[in-house]
Amino acid sequence: MGKAGRIARRTFLIGTASVLGGVAFGYYMYKRPMTNPLLADLEPGEAALTPYVLINAEGVTLITPRADKGQGVYHVQAALIAEELDVDLAAVKTDPGPPSAAYYNTALSAEAVPFASYDQGFVAETMRNVMDAPMKFMGMQITGGSTTVPDSWEKLRIAGAVARETLKKAASEISGINTTALKTENGAVILPDGSKMRYEELAAKAAEIEPVGRVKLREPDEWRYIGKKMQRIDIVAKSTGQQDYGIDMHAEGMLFATVKLNPGQGGALNGFDASAAEAMRGVEKVFEIPGGVGVIADNTWRAFKAAEAVECDWGDAPYPAEQAQHWQVLSESFVSDRQDSRQRDDGDVEALDLDHAVEYRGPYLSHAPLEPINATVLVQEGRVDVWTGTQVPRFAQAHVAEVTGLPEENVHIHVLMMGGSFGHRLEDDVVIRAAQVAMQAKGRPVKLTYSREEDMAHDFLRPIAMMRAKGAVGDGQVKALDMSIAAPSTVASQMGERQGLALPGPDPSIVNGAWDQPFAIPDYRVTGYRAPKLAPVSSWRSVGASINGFFHESYLDELIHAAGADPLEERLRLCIDPTARNVLEAVGEMSGWSGGAIGEGRGRGLAMTVSFGVPCAEVVEVSAGEDGIKIEKVWVAVDVGRVVDPVNFEGLVKGGVVFGLGHAMFAEMTFAGGAVEQRNFDSYPYMRLGQCPEIEVRGLETGPKIRGVGEPPVPPAAPALGNAIFAATGKRLREMPFAKQVDFV
Structure with missing residues (x-):
């Protein structure tokens, strides 16, 4: 959609206009309207036209249906609406609203198509648009996949703009002044003489009139919130212990x-x-x-x-009792009748005599949020x-x-x-x-x-995975890469068994973060093998890319080293996506990259993973002393197309890096006697405060689409750390957690 958003009358479901004192506005992405959930539970003196903005005698409430689990999405959703509605973020209320199909998530469909995110061709884009329809028909109100901002970017801004222009229309009918002479500011319509008509005063009239059918979104140079440093609307409550969970x-x-x-x-x-x-x-x-x-x-x-x-x-x-048996199941899954997908098959890997054969492993992991x-x-x-x-x-x-x-x-x-x-x-x-x-x-x-112990014992874990790979190098270049990945199906466990959605086709999470990377290796194949059902598993921050980013970027680094090439220069040579190239160049410039070795007992590692359409590159610097490995500094460059709130963006990126590093260093869940062995934080250790490095972040805005950043900083952290340890010590780590093989200080 361009700068203007067309909204026909039929796009809205009109409530009872005779109910005075309040009005709600919203915007739907599709022509067919869906039931407005706010109509079902109106208080006296309220009226609801659409799902996203409610105005009553007490003020303005912005409906923010994507759930906030600490990533600040209530704030971001509110800012997108407020940008066009002309309200003060500090003066409005937010409410997640009721469960409703009206709040379906269109951006979820991007991960469901067999096209890499950098493929913006006609067929790929058509398939993405087609896949939006099931999300609407099923009413998929889900928060996940770093989709809040992509889903909300235009939807909520247009909702705010429609509300703003409709309120101006109401003010025009009351005052007799043409809307072209009216302005809005801080929750009020401003008349030419400077007098104000508060939105609350206009709500009843606005409920009686036709919503404005065409709005023009503001240009970036007019934005008051987007791209500007903001104070999150929940930060005071959380900083003073007043936030309720x-x-x-x-x-x-x-x-x-x-x-x-x-x-x-x-x-x-x-x-x-x-x-x-x-x-x-x-x-x-x-x-x-x-x-x-x-x-x-x-x-x-x-x-x-x-x-x-x-x-x-x-x-x-109902699964193997011992951890070794789980690994054995994966080891036996690299067979043709277990093949689940082969979405990357460039060149002719079969015709080559590949070497550099390796096996990598990624463990079960718990979600382990602080709130049981x-x-x-x-x-x-x-x-x-x-x-x-x-x-x-x-x-x-x-x-x-x-x-x-x-x-x-x-x-x-x-x-x-x-x-x-x-x-x-x-x-x-x-x-x-x-x-x-x-x-x-x-x-x-x-x-x-749940007690902490019961919570962790009955978590639905990130699945274990195993990767076997071979490759070839020559003339100082990576020539071939053949990856085979075996893992249980997250989709079958999570959406099939527990939600009753029998989704057809392969499970993309088995290979995401591996097959869809923007590198033009001449002979390049990625095969996914669906292991039999093991322990119950679920989506874990960055899902398949959390493991496959480690697999892909660690093994690619091995091949680059075998070729005698520079890790950054070879990735740039292979990279076919301009946005990803920009990210690689940025992190190289930030870190002053000059190869992996930077002196005796020190090393830098580079990794870039594209997940959820976001290229994120990280350079980790470590020192290796008598007591172990110390992470000194991390540089991160990431491109999401548009940064809504630079402060929240930086916090999310840093948090993702710490999350990825901490789990790579120490975390795993194992089974004995049919039960998990790690049932509290004493047996599920994490990065300590004193181990946390300085992290420098740069957000780029060159990508063609608006993306989210809650998950993409996680996948590159583990391989960048492993590659840095190799550069410093010569020891290649092919299994997480790394603490099994090295000490950390």
Whole structure:
């Protein structure tokens, strides 16, 4: 869409114009309108025309339906609307709104097509547009895949502009002054004489008139927020301890609950003895739920202690009991009948006699957000209310309806701020459990909280993966690369088994971050092998690219070294995408790149991974001393097309780098006796504050599309670190976590 957005009358669903005192505006990407969710629960004195901007006597509320799990998306969504609506971000409220198909995510479709993101050809773009339709028809209200900004970029700005121009039209009809003589500023329409008509005063009139059908978006030189340094709207509350999260939920008469589940996920509960738990102080009830027991008490701690006291007879886990068996399954999956995809097959790898054969491994990882998963549920006659942090509110709504037997429209999901996620809250198992528990105490709100140990034991992990590769070099260049990657299917586990969506075709997450890299190696093949189902797995920050970025960029670095070439110069020579080239050149200039070795016991490593359409390049500098490896500094260059908030952008990039480095250094989840062995942070270590390096960030804006940055800084971190360690020590690391092979200080 260009500078102007056309909006026909039929694009809006008009509410009852006679309801005075409020009006809501919004914009739909498609011609066919969808039901406006705000109409279902209006307070007296409010009116709703569309889903994104609500104005009533108390002021302006911006609806921000993409969930905030710490990445600042409530702030970014609000800024995009406010840019065109002409309101002060500090003076408006935000609300995630109700679950609704109207808030479907169009940007999710980009990862579902078999075209690399840098392919902007007619066929690729047509397929992306076609794939938008299922997202709408299924009402895919999902937060993930770094899609908030791409999905919202035009949608929310146009929503703000429509609201602004419609309010001007209302002011014109009241004052008799032509709209061309009216301006807007800080939540008011300004008349030629300087007098103001507040938006709240115009809401009733605006509800009665036709929304403005054509708006012109402001030019970049007119922007007040976009591209400018901003203070996030949640920063004061979070800095002063006033921000409430799901775990802080409190309601009158609340009960508190927890669960004790089979440590072998999916295993049965054969029987249990709750006599000791039931005799404990404050315990209200102990009862069986699928796969375990639920405990209700008068506070969370007592529920935890009672759960520990329940003696359970557990059935076996439905997957191999020992970690070595999981690796063996992957090792045996490199066979033709397990081939899932071959989306990259350039040249003729089969005709070559390849060498430099290697095997790489990436472990299971936990999401491990600081806030353990939790949900509060109140079951009443004909109505259920759920308070929780979730990235999938419509899935949660549907599953609570199944548990309670009520229609979905009677299930009300109140989305709360999350204390982290990294993909953990793409799962709604805690909401299902909370509904099962609350059915035992109808009429009273019940807050279910997992203990840290139970949370980690029943996380849906990032899958393990194994890569086997061969290559060829000659004349100082990389000539051939043949990668084979085996992993369980994230899509089948997450969307198929748990959400009931049997998506056809291969699982792109098995090979994403490998097949779709912008390098023109003459003979270049990437094959994905779908391993049999193992432990339950799910999306983890940057999904398949989190592993495959390590595989691809580490092995490419091996080949470059074997060719005797410079890691930066050879990548630039191979790179076929201008945006990715800009990123490589930028990180080289930032770091003063002059090859990997920079002196005795020091080294620099380079890696670039394109994920979610975003090229991100990182240079890591390390020193190697008697006590181990120290990460000295990291340089990062990333191109998202347009940086909405430079402050939040820099924070997200730095956080992604730390996240990627910390997990590469220390983290893994392993199985013994059918259960995970790491159940708290003492056994799942992470980068310490004193180990965190200085990180320098540069955001480029040369890309042809608007992209998100929540995940792309993660994949290059591990290979850049591994390549730096090689440059400093000559030791090549082919398995994470690196702490198995080197010490860190």
